[in-house]
Amino acid sequence: MTDSKKLLIEHFKQAVLVCRNGEKVLKGDDMKNVALMEEDGDNGISIVIDSNGLIEAVDYDAKIQEKYNNTKFDNKINAKGKCVVPGLIDGHTHPVWVGDRVHEFAMKLAGATYMDVHKAGGGINFTVEHTRSASEDELFLPFKERLERMLHCGTTLVECKSGYGLNVSTEIKMLKVIERAKRELPIDISSTFCGAHAVPKGKTAEEATEDVISVQLPQIVELMKNGELQVDNIDVFCEKGVFNTEQTKKILNAGVEAGLAINFHGDELHPTKSAELGAELNAAAISHLEEISDDGIVAMASSGTIAVLLPTTAYILRLKHPPARKMIESGVAIALGTDFNPNAFCLSMPLTMHLACVNLHMSMNESLVAATINAAASLNKSDTHGSLEVGKVGDLVIIDAPKWEHLVYQLAGHGHVIKHVVKKGNIVYTKP
Ligand SMILES: N=CN[C@@H](CCC(=O)O)C(=O)O
Numbered sequence: 001m002t003d004s005k006k007l008l009i010e011h012f013k014q015a016v017l018v019c020r021n022g023e024k025v026l027k028g029d030d031m032k033n034v035a036l037m038e039e040d041g042d043n044g045i046s047i048v049i050d051s052n053g054l055i056e057a058v059d060y061d062a063k064i065q066e067k068y069n070n071t072k073f074d075n076k077i078n079a080k081g082k083c084v085v086p087g088l089i090d091g092h093t094h095p096v097w098v099g100d101r102v103h104e105f106a107m108k109l110a111g112a113t114y115m116d117v118h119k120a121g122g123g124i125n126f127t128v129e130h131t132r133s134a135s136e137d138e139l140f141l142p143f144k145e146r147l148e149r150m151l152h153c154g155t156t157l158v159e160c161k162s163g164y165g166l167n168v169s170t171e172i173k174m175l176k177v178i179e180r181a182k183r184e185l186p187i188d189i190s191s192t193f194c195g196a197h198a199v200p201k202g203k204t205a206e207e208a209t210e211d212v213i214s215v216q217l218p219q220i221v222e223l224m225k226n227g228e229l230q231v232d233n234i235d236v237f238c239e240k241g242v243f244n245t246e247q248t249k250k251i252l253n254a255g256v257e258a259g260l261a262i263n264f265h266g267d268e269l270h271p272t273k274s275a276e277l278g279a280e281l282n283a284a285a286i287s288h289l290e291e292i293s294d295d296g297i298v299a300m301a302s303s304g305t306i307a308v309l310l311p312t313t314a315y316i317l318r319l320k321h322p323p324a325r326k327m328i329e330s331g332v333a334i335a336l337g338t339d340f341n342p343n344a345f346c347l348s349m350p351l352t353m354h355l356a357c358v359n360l361h362m363s364m365n366e367s368l369v370a371a372t373i374n375a376a377a378s379l380n381k382s383d384t385h386g387s388l389e390v391g392k393v394g395d396l397v398i399i400d401a402p403k404w405e406h407l408v409y410q411l412a413g414h415g416h417v418i419k420h421v422v423k424k425g426n427i428v429y430t431k432p
């Protein structure tokens with residue numbers, strides 16, 4: 001009697017493992033060299049995914065055929081001439097909301113800045129109004145569609161924030177909608193409480209800080225205790241005119257006391273010494289960092305805090321880009337995120353990787369590392385995600401091209417280039 005496995009993918013041309021020796025994060029020159037296997041003449045490469053959806057073997061066809069000769073597979077894919085990369089990981093999104101902001105895109109194209117729109121009552125506060133009055137079902141449906149579109153772009157693990165409630169009932173509603181997606185969709189989610197995403201109308205920043213710490217967080221902790229919510233990270237928008245460094249520190253510390261990992265917005269529109277603060281607090285990750293200081297770079301390199309860079313933000317808002325090269329050369333680990341939100345409507349990691357290459361001057365290898373193992377590390381998940389190594393989840397993307405780089409090179413071409421997306425050994429998307 002032979003045991004059966006979930007999936008065999010065979011005969012492919014390149015397997016981009018990303019890591020080979022269980023590395024949890026890649027920095028500096030190590031971001032340049034992704035671990036890769038190439039077919040050897042007629043001997044292609046195969047991957048076996050076991051009945052639990054974990055990677056059991058990655059090797060040349062001949063070796064796999066010999067070892068698994070008598071094994072039954074639920075599914076087989078002949079990937080001759082194709083390439084395989086790990087499932088992509090989106091390190092930063094705001095995907096739970098209703099009420100688009102296409103009108104604001106027009107305003108920004110006409111010259112308004114992000115803060116002009118925000119101060120005029122638009123921006124986050126516009127989305128808050130719509131999201132507060134939506135039911136859980138009304139929030140879930142567009143969220144589900146967005147997650148499905150992310151999956152079709154190759155994303156198999158995504159960080160999802162609350163933050164369009166700014167009061168306890170709507171923040172909890174958003175986090176519950178995220179829990180429902182975890183149950184119903186074949187995508188892994190790292191859930192982030194971002195009750196300090198903006199100062200709600202009618203409150204000062206000081207009052208909002210107090211509300212997040214003394215009202216919102218304790219109720220979320222109760223729901224975590226009784227199993228209704230499973231929240232992973234705490235986030236704050238640390239920015240001039242939003243939450244200052246002192247307020248940010250208080251909220252992040254309260255999050256840590258509640259058992260959450262620090263993963264916050266900082267140094268985006270103005271320098272706020274967010275990088276220095278995150279390093280001091282041993283943050284898992286800081287996002288944006290367009291305005292990071294030289295001291296901030298040094299501090300993040302020594303604390304090991306991951307920089308989640310969001311090239312769509314600077315692109316859409318015509319801001320200066322974060323100094324990715326300087327950060328990489330100084331030893332800061334870089335991850336990437338789409339920053340999907342009503343201001344930056346981008347669900348595609350391949351497009352984000354392309355922008356990172358062109359605008360942040362990253363190489364394609366660096367962009368893949370940033371979209372896999374380093375993004376996993378920013379979510380404390382690089383033990384299980386982010387590379388094609390034995391024992392990790394069987395999440396991968398099969399690329400219909402002779403080199404994996406076509407995923408990045410073909411600008412907005414992911415719909416054509418991605419043939420299959422596999423989540424835990426299940427084929428969850430096949431190009432029509
Ligand atoms: N900067 C703060 N938060 C978002 C924007 C959210 C919004 O505008 O709705 C970001 O990461 O870009």
Ligand SMILES: [Zn+2]
Pocket residue numbers: 092093094265287339341
């Ligand atoms: Zn954001």
